[in-house]
Amino acid sequence: MNNLIVSPTALAFAVVLVVIALAINLKEKIGLERDMIVGVIRAVIQLTVVGYVLTYVIRIDRIWLTGLMVAIIIFNAAINANKRAEGIPHAFWISLLAIATATLLTIALLVLARAVRFTPSQIVPISGMIASNAMVAIGLAYRSMNTSFHDQRQGVLERLALGANLKQASKHIVQMAIRTGMAPTIDSAKTVGIVSLPGMMSGLIFAGVDPTKAIMYQIMVTFMILAATSIGSVIACYLAYSQYYNSDMQLR
């Protein structure tokens, strides 16, 4: 495992890679230098803090503290998904409910199936993976819904005028939003092992775990993420579409 230790000096050298990216960005006048610098600084601070927190949480191994960590992850994911909602009323609460259900249901199934144990070293990273994937899927679904309700306003109005209820008038938009939200997860599931070697699997192999075991874990993670993004986007879309209408069943 000694080969896994990354020294501060090695990390400092890795900064050279960021400098290369920055140099390309500046030369090509892409205009992302500020975002890149902020992103790098945030990544260093956030990961350092979370590293110490995780060390503490894993060491004292308390259920309430593990639960609190999961709750914080879900809460932050909901805040980020809400940013993609661009004005959908109650989007934070919808996102929170969708991400919490997706995360907790998936974890409950994994724990019941004894695929993972309820210990902080397993629950916290898995919650992060599930919540972040659900967050991305929900964010994409919100964006798709916003675009569709804007571009297809006339079609929705006509469906309402024909006597459709809100679900019937929005069905095609909701279906499209769920498809959009889930597309990256499905594409990733299709190409895993062919195009990408996912982070968790690569990490386990790096850490010296037998690749076949690492792959079994990765298969579990792939299934888990598929389920979570599906649950999350369905809940979020079916709760969010009605927000585009007023109480008189008219488009806002």
Added chain:
Amino acid sequence: MTEPIFDVQELGYQSGGQQILQDITLQIERGANLTIAGPSGSGKSTFLRILATLLTPTAGTVKFAGKKQSAYPKPVYRQQVSYCFQQPTLFGETVRDNLAFPFEIREKTFDEQKALAALDSVELTAKMLDQPIIELSGGEKQRVALVRNLLFKPQVLLLDEISAGLDVDTKGVVHRLIQAYRESGVTVLSVTHDETEIAAADDLLRIRDGKIEVPAHE
């Protein structure tokens, strides 16, 4: 005297600080054929959309068949008071998708024979049923949209300048179909700019600057 199908009292509509309609009071008898005319921006379409519950008045009341609009579940009301748009949008891929929608929202199985008969009533052939909507002309689209509104006979038909931009033959087809529905007891309210339609109106309501200019004939 029979109960009017619409009883409109002191209706007003305001949007973005602008008064679009004000003090509209009138009664429309069941089976009436009312033509609504007036300059562009006078509030005709807004009036029709309020009757269709696609807009909510900011003042006054509208009663439909003796009850306030708000007393009806909106889908039930809108299936009885059917609003046709000036430039309709067709759904999905084919004409079939559009004609299946009225069945779908009523949770009924698609009746192909009924759909074909409806297409025939506007002089569209059976093979049109599976035609992609992108291949339809403007007149064909308007006829498909009208058929979509009429597959299940409503009590009221609200027509928002549906014959604007249509050629003479298509206008004739549309007028004959609407006349047939009117004769079967459907109340028809149509907004128009067409001088021929205005001249031929049974009852005429003129709206100017959001107010009734000439009351409908009783």
